[in-house]
Amino acid sequence: MGQRPTHRSETQDVTPAKAGVHVTPTKRIPAFAGMTWLSTGSVVPVDARRMPATLNHALSANLSLHYGSRGVLDLSELKEFNQYGATSKATANGSEGMGKILSIITLASLLSAATASLPVSAQTLVLTPWGNPRQLDGTIFGVSTSHFSERLLNDPAKIAVLRTMAIGLDRFPGGSDANFYNWRTGLFEVPADENSSRYVQFWAKTAAGIARRNPRGITLEQYNEFSRRIGAQVIFVPNLETSSVDDQVQWFKRLASEGAVPERIELGNEYYLGMGNDPASMARWPDQPTSMRIVKHYADALRPYFAPHVKLAVQSAAGAAQGRRGRFGQRVAQWDDNLRPEAWFDAVTVHLYPRLGEVTGDPDATITPPTPENAMPRLKAMMARVDEGMDQLLLGLERRVPGKEIWVTEWNPRGGTAFRQGDEVEPLSPAMRMLTTARMAMVFLRHPSVNAALFFMFSFLQNDRHGMFVSDGQGGYLPVPTAVALRWVNEATNAGGSFQRLVQQGAIPVAGGGARDESYLPVEGGLFQSGGHTTLILENASADQFSLDPATLVRHMRPSHVEFMTMPNLAGTDQLPARMQTQNAGGVITVRPYSLTRVQW
Numbered sequence: 013m014g015q016r017p018t019h020r021s022e023t024q025d026v027t028p029a030k031a032g033v034h035v036t037p038t039k040r041i042p043a044f045a046g047m048t049w050l051s052t053g054s055v056v057p058v059d060a061r062r063m064p065a066t067l068n069h070a071l072s073a074n075l076s077l078h079y080g081s082r083g084v085l086d087l088s089e090l091k092e093f094n095q096y097g098a099t100s101k102a103t104a105n106g107s108e109g110m111g112k113i114l115s116i117i118t119l120a121s122l123l124s125a126a127t128a129s130l131p132v133s134a135q136t137l138v139l140t141p142w143g144n145p146r147q148l149d150g151t152i153f154g155v156s157t158s159h160f161s162e163r164l165l166n167d168p169a170k171i172a173v174l175r176t177m178a179i180g181l182d183r184f185p186g187g188s189d190a191n192f193y194n195w196r197t198g199l200f201e202v203p204a205d206e207n208s209s210r211y212v213q214f215w216a217k218t219a220a221g222i223a224r225r226n227p228r229g230i231t232l233e234q235y236n237e238f239s240r241r242i243g244a245q246v247i248f249v250p251n252l253e254t255s256s257v258d259d260q261v262q263w264f265k266r267l268a269s270e271g272a273v274p275e276r277i278e279l280g281n282e283y284y285l286g287m288g289n290d291p292a293s294m295a296r297w298p299d300q301p302t303s304m305r306i307v308k309h310y311a312d313a314l315r316p317y318f319a320p321h322v323k324l325a326v327q328s329a330a331g332a333a334q335g336r337r338g339r340f341g342q343r344v345a346q347w348d349d350n351l352r353p354e355a356w357f358d359a360v361t362v363h364l365y366p367r368l369g370e371v372t373g374d375p376d377a378t379i380t381p382p383t384p385e386n387a388m389p390r391l392k393a394m395m396a397r398v399d400e401g402m403d404q405l406l407l408g409l410e411r412r413v414p415g416k417e418i419w420v421t422e423w424n425p426r427g428g429t430a431f432r433q434g435d436e437v438e439p440l441s442p443a444m445r446m447l448t449t450a451r452m453a454m455v456f457l458r459h460p461s462v463n464a465a466l467f468f469m470f471s472f473l474q475n476d477r478h479g480m481f482v483s484d485g486q487g488g489y490l491p492v493p494t495a496v497a498l499r500w501v502n503e504a505t506n507a508g509g510s511f512q513r514l515v516q517q518g519a520i521p522v523a524g525g526g527a528r529d530e531s532y533l534p535v536e537g538g539l540f541q542s543g544g545h546t547t548l549i550l551e552n553a554s555a556d557q558f559s560l561d562p563a564t565l566v567r568h569m570r571p572s573h574v575e576f577m578t579m580p581n582l583a584g585t586d587q588l589p590a591r592m593q594t595q596n597a598g599g600v601i602t603v604r605p606y607s608l609t610r611v612q613w
Contacts, residue, residue, distance in 0.1 A: 134556075134557040134558050134559045134602065134603075135556060135557070135558050135559070136558070136559055136560075136561075137516060137535065137558035137559060137560045137603055138516070138517040138518075138564065139514040139515065139516060139517070139535075139537055139550075139560070139564070139565065140514065140515060140516075140517045141512050141513065141514060141539075142513045142514065142515045143458065143513050145510045145511065145512045146457060146458075146460050146510060146511045146512075147460075147509075147510055148505050148508050148509050148510060148511055148540075148542075149463075149508065150463065150508070151180035151181055151245055151464075151506045152180060152181075152456075152462070152463060152464060152465060152505050152506060153179075153180055153181070153453070153465050153466075153467075153498070153501055153502045153505055153506055154179050154180045154181025154182050154183075154244055154245075154247075154464070154465070154466045154467070154502075155177075155179055155181075155182060155466055155467045155468070155469060155470040155498070156182065156183050156186065156187070156422065156466055156467070156468045156469035156470070157174075157182055157469060157470050157471075158469055158470070158471040158472070158473060158476065158478070159184075159230060159235065159238070160185070160186065160189070160200075160222050160226070160230065161222070161471070161473060161476070162471065162472060162473050164238070164472070165230065165234060165235070165237075165238045169487055169488050169489060170472055170489065171238075171241055171242060172488075173481060173488070173489045173491070174242040174470070175241070175242050175243060176499070177242075177470070177491070177495065177498070177499045177502060178243070178499055178502035178503040178506055179242055179243060179244045179470075179502060180243075180244060180245065180502060180505075180506035181244055181245055181246075181247055181276075181464055181466055182239055182242075182244045182245075182246060182247070182466070183246065183247045183248075183249060183278075183421060183466055184232055184235045184236075184239075184246050184247075184248060184249065185200075185230075185232075185235075185249060186249070186281075187249070187281050187282070187363075187421075187422060187468075188211070188215060188281055188282060188287065189215060189218070189219070190249035190250070190251060190280075190281050191251060191252075191253035191254060191280065191281055191287070191293075192215065192219065192251065192253070192254050193251045193255075194229075194251075194255070195231070195232070195251075195255075195259075195263040197229050198228065198229020198230045198231045198234075199219065199222065199223050199226075199227075199229040200215070200218075200219035200222060200223075201219065201254070202215045202216040202219045203216075203254065203292070204216035207291055208290055208291070208292070209286075209287055209288040209289055209290035209291075209293075210288060211287050211288025211290065212287050212288065212290045212292075212293070215287075232246075232248070232267065232272060233267075233270065233272055236272055236274075245274070245275070245276070246274040246276075247274065247276045247277075247278055247419070247421060247464065247466065248273070248274040248276065248277050248278065249277075249278045249280065249281055250263070250264075250277065250279070250280070250310070250314070251280075252279060252280040252306070252307060252310050253280065253283070253287075253293065253296060253297075257309065257310055257313050260310060260313070260314060261313050261314060261317070264314045264317035264318075265317055267317070268317035268318075273317060273318060273319045273322070274319070275319045275321055275322050275323065276322075276323050276325070276419075276464065277318070277322060277323070277324050277325070278325045278361055278419065278421055279307045279310065279311060279324060279325060279326055279327070279357075280307060280327065281327075282327065282332070282363065283296075283297040283303050283307075283327060284297070284300070284303075284327060284329035284332060284343070284344055284347040285329075285332060285344070286343075289340060299343075299346070299347075299350070300346065300347040300348075300349075300350040300351060301350055303327075304326065304354075307326060308356060311324060311356065311357075312356075323358040323359060323417070324356070324357045324358055324359070325357065325358065325359035325360060325361045325417075325419050325421075326351075326357045326359075326360055326361070327347075327360065327361050328347075328348055328351060328360040328361060328362045328409055328412075328413075328418075329344045329345075329347040329348050330348055330362050330405055330408065330409050331362045331363045331364040331365065331405070332344050332363065348409075348412060351412055351413060352413070353412075353413040353414060353415055353416050357416070358416065358417060359416055359417035359418065359419050359463070359464075360409065360413050360416055360417075360418060360419070361418075361419045361420075361421045362405075362409060362418060362419070362420055362421075363420070363421065363422040363423065364402060364405070364420055364422070364423040364424075364452075365422070365423070365424060365427045365468075366394060366397045366398060366401070366402075366425055366427070366448075367427055368390065368393075368394065368426075368427070368439050368440065370527065371393050371394055371397045371401075371524075371526045371527060371528075372389070372390065372393045372526050372527060373526060373527035377390065377439055378427075378439055379436070379437065379439070380437065380439060381437045381438065381439065381585060382439065382440065382441040382444065382582065382583045382585065383583055384583045386583075387441065387444070387582035387583040388582060389525060390439070390440065390444060391443075391444050391447065391448075391553070391582055392522060392523070392524050392525050392526075392532075393524045393525055393526030393527075394425060394440070394444060394448045394524075394526075395447065395448060395451060395522075395524065395532040395553055396522070396523070396524020396525075396526060396528075396530035396531050396532045397524065397526065397528070397530055398425050398448045398451050398452040398455065398532075399451055399452075399455055399530070399531070399532035399533070399536075400521075400524075400530040400531055400532060401528065401530045402452060402455045402456075403455050403458065403459075406418065406455070406456075406459045406461070406462065407459075409461075410459065410461050416461070417461055417462075417463040417464070418459065418461045418462045418463070418464075419462075419463065419464035419465075420456060420462060420464065420465040420466065421464065421466050422466060422468040423452065423465060423466070423467060423468060424449075424467060424468045424469075424478070425440070425444075425445065425448035425449055425452055426438075426439075426440045426445055426448075426477070438477065438585065441581075441582055441583055441584055441585055442492060442493055442494070442579065442584065442585070442586070442587060442588070443493075443579035443580075443581060443582045443584065443606060444582060445493075445494045446493040446494045446497050446577065446579060446608065447551065447553050447579075447606065447608075449467070449494045449497055449498065450497045450501070450549075450551050450608050451532065451536060451551060451553065453465065453497075453498070453501045454501075454513070454536055454538055454549075454551070457505070457511050457513070457538060458513055467498055470495070472489060479492075479587065480492055480494065480495040481495065482587060482588065482589050484589075490589035490590070491589065491590055492587060492588065492589060492590055493577050493579060493590040493591075493608075495590070496577065496590040496592065497577075497608055500547075500549055500608070500610050501549065503547075504538070504540040504542075504547045504549060505540065507542045507543070508542055509540060509541050509542030509543065510540070510541050510542075511538055511539070511540055512538065512539045512540075512541075513536075513537070513538060514536075514537035514538065514539055514548075514550075514565075515533055515535070515536065515537070516533065516534075516535040519533050519534070519535065521533055522534055522554075532553070534552065534553050534554035534556070535550070535551065535552050535553070535554065535558070535603075536550075536551050536553075537549060537550040537551070539565060545612065545613065546566055546612070546613040547610065547611070547612050547613075548562075548565060548609075548610070548611040548612075549608070549609075549610055550603060550608070550609045550610075550611070551607070551608050551609075552603050552604065552605060552606065552607050552608075552609070553606065554605060554606070555580075555605045555606070556605060557602065557603065557604060557605055558602070558603040559600045559601070559602055559603070560600065560601045560602075560603055561600050561601075562574075562601055562611055562613075566613050569613050570597060570598055570613075571597040571601075571611045571612060571613050572597060572612050572613060573594070573597055573610075573611070573612045574594060574595040574596070574597045574601055574609070574610070574611050574612075575592050575593065575594050575595070575609070575610050576592070576593055576594075576595065576603075576604060576607050576608065576609040576610070577590055577591065577592055577593070577607060577608050578593070578604035578605065578606060578607035579606050579607070580604075580605055580606050582606065597611075
């Protein structure tokens with residue numbers, strides 16, 4: 013990719029405001045969200061435009077808030093904050109108590125609203141192209157859905173929401189469960205006994221639950237119709253693990269007679285993992301050369317029934333190799349060492365799930381919630397992994413199989429576990445998930461070899477770690493910030509056109525501080541052109557605020573629409589619908605801290 017651009021270190025100054033609002037710390041604290049080091053008893057003016065971040069900072073540092081001549085508000089008991097700022101549920105010490113808290117929160121809200129469109133003191137952001145433009149040929153971005161876990165295929169409200177998400181690709185029957193799919197029943201049949209791996213036993217239990225909820229199963233024909241309704245194309249995963257060649261031939265023969273064979277076929281799922289070191293699966297897939305011979309045998313038998321422009325993908329273990337140790341780690345590493353670009357397949361698949369514990373080098377990170385103390389270290393480590401870490405992984409895979417497409421058929425910065433187990437916590441906040449997801453998608457776009465990327469997953473279930481929607485209380489659903497970020501990327505890419513990576517001029521990478529020497533640029537953008545439309549998607553993963561003149565990107569044309577999501581509370585854990593805000597499209601654009609901005613011409 014050539015020399016990495018550089019980025020100026022983040023500033024830690026605060027522009028004084030004339031709002032009469034001050035912060036007095038009760039103890040010495042580190043800089044946070046653009047604030048300077050503060051000593052006990054000092055009073056520092058606070059910019060009203062940074063009020064949500066300031067309030068959250070005051071809470072985490074046990075500060076007191078001075079509001080003009082009305083006295084001191086002790087925020088040590090102010091508990092309920094979300095990622096967008098303070099809520100109205102609070103307690104306070106002193107005679108005025110709740111009234112003071114509500115007054116300051118109300119003032120913060122009014123000041124934020126009143127000053128949103130006013131000029132602010134911010135760094136001027138100059139974006140410059142990095143690398144060559146990429147042509148966007150065909151549909152690239154999509155998602156996995158939870159069609160076997162919830163009522164989805166014939167739910168009008170859910171289908172209506174999914175239609176708005178610009179999903180280009182989805183996947184059937186799924187991932188690991190596809191290795192047990194019976195096309196005749198539309199259900200999963202998982203042979204498990206006391207010697208089976210815990211993963212196989214998990215799927216046996218899950219399959220039984222699916223059969224109870226939906227005894228008629230789901231066929232590919234039904235899923236094809238669902239995909240058509242939401243505007244997606246299916247990546248098809250046949251069962252090469254527990255179904256014979258003859259059985260799969262019969263299935264493809266029937267599908268071909270109906271014109272229902274998808275044009276993208278993923279030949280099995282994660283054989284390099286052997287279903288979690290399961291004895292039966294490991295015996296069937298003992299190593300990569302043996303597995304490739306078996307997979308090719310299936311492909312040759314099925315080829316007469318393929319669609320005219322079919323593309324076949326085989327498996328790479330590159331994503332699973334990270335952090336694996338022992339004999340199992342050696343198996344996974346050896347898998348890709350034996351991978352060669354052969355003429356009979358068109359693409360390789362890879363599943364990318366950065367695991368917070370492995371990324372940070374702290375195993376406990378995966379089982380502890382985000383806090384004001386750990387939020388920034390976690391964000392930096394994860395941003396570096398999804399940026400430079402994923403970039404290097406894809407470069408290595410491109411060198412291993414030159415000329416082949418790369419299909420990222422599963423990816424998610426927060427990992428791949430689908431459902432909460434008891435009191436298990438979510439280690440990444442919604443703000444972290446939005447920022448890392450947006451960056452990971454941008455990294456995929458840097459690589460023309462990446463021609464499919466399916467986020468895992470879109471679910472409406474409230475107990476699902478991958479839930480991307482919340483109820484609107486009226487029978488409908490609203491997307492969370494990560495889902496909106498993906499929708500923006502989907503809309504910009506899946507219609508074709510071109511992509512140009514943009515970086516901040518003079519940028520210096522920020523070290524992730526994790527287990528590996530990885531870094532990222534705080535500001536990253538992509539300029540998309542399709543037909544007569546131009547879109548800028550710009551991420552600011554820093555505490556700095558910038559001003560951007562859109563005329564420096566598209567001359568002689570004013571933007572038609574500017575919207576953004578900003579999430580300065582990196583430790584907030586509430587799962588809330590995305591709050592999109594707009595700006596005046598006629599002038600300089602303010603790029604907020606920890607935000608994602610979309611500009612359309």
